[in-house]
Amino acid sequence: MISTIRLAAVGDITLWQKPGEELFRSVWDSADVRIGNLEAPLTDSFGAPAEKQARLYQPIEAGEWIKELNPTVVALANNHTMDWGPEGLFQTCDELKNIGVKFAGGGRNIDEAIQPVYVNVKNHKIAFLSCSATLPPGFQALKNRPGIAGIRVRTSYEIEPSIDYEQPGTPPWVKTVPYEADLIILEEAIQEAYQVADFVIVAIHWGVPPQWCTPFQGLIAEYQTVVAQRLADVGVDLIIGHHAHAPYGMEIFKGKDDKEVPVLYSLGNYISHYDYIEGILDLSSMTMAHFPPSQPENRQTSLANVELTSANGRLKVEKVKIQPAVLNPIGETVETSNELALEIANRLNDFSNQRGAGTFIEDNHVVWKNTE
Secondary structure, three states: OOEEEEEEEEEEEOOOOOOOOOOOOOHHHHHOEEEEEEOEEEOOOOOOOEEEOOEEEEOOOHHHHHHHHOOOOEEEEOOOOOOHHHHHHEEEEEEEEOOOOEEEEEEHHHHHEEEEOOEEOOOOEEEEEEEOOOOOOOOOOOOOOOOOOOEEEEEEOOOOOHHHHHOOOOOOEEEEEEEEHHHHHHHHHHHHHHHHHOOOEEEEEEEOOHHOOOOOOOOOOHHEEEEEEEEHHHHOOOOEEEOOOOOOEEEEEOOHHHHHHEEEEEEEEEEEEEEHOOOOOOOOOOOOOOOOOOOOOHHEEEEEEEEEEEOEEEEEEEEEEEEEEEEOOOEEEEEOOOOOOEEEEHHHHHHHOOOOOOOOEEEOEEEEEEEO
């Protein structure tokens, strides 16, 4: 009998208080491996504040709340981990070690930050890497600088002159291209992991929240599909995305040895106290005159339930189930009504099938099954 390994993946986690009893945990607690993005440093040792619009942190006692949440591994590569300098990053790493939670994506230099972390489960080894395309200045780890594993993205803007003349104010097309040097570093780390692990997961902080997107360009930036295909080509088995603060759906890429690689573009927030409890977010450097209002999708979220089975000496994704949920008034994921769950599932399913994923809806879940 082929044993199944169950992964549960969620999006952003930022705690300001102990999560409540309503937190939706059944999918999470029943999984063999639990994965999330730790969206802010755990610190009471603040370095110089980063030069950016908004800064986050979690109180040091949040380490105990995370321990109770019981993630197997968390991603550190995101646009807030270095909000309070290397001091905040180092204290976060120390606290995660103290509570027994594995992590990837941050370190004292790029070699540490890009290093895969390994999880052993049911006689299989799973590799986990974390990187971020959301890179405030100074956040990217270098050979001689602490920080996060990053993929820089070059942005330019294109508009047809005749449209500009005839329809002034039309938004330009946003062109995005990942830096080749950063992609190569990540590819080499994935290739290393592929040699020693039976399954390789990359968590990527990337993308654009819905309120910042232009309708005619859609929700996915150009660089995201480029990065996804490059990583699939060198052996990644599953890509988990976050940053957009809303659930998006999935796309399937053909990867190494022709395997099907699910890319979960954005799962939304799992616990996001800073968005919903006043006084947490440091906006003292805010200079933006126009900040787009939240959309209904920002109150929606999802959990991914991923089933792995053995195949030719390795593990493969057998099935992905995305379970819709919503955020309660303090930003914690809770179950919702059947009607709203189906509404969210329909949106995610439409998104996924527009990208050729071949998903379907079953019991208000968005489901993809491997046909190989």
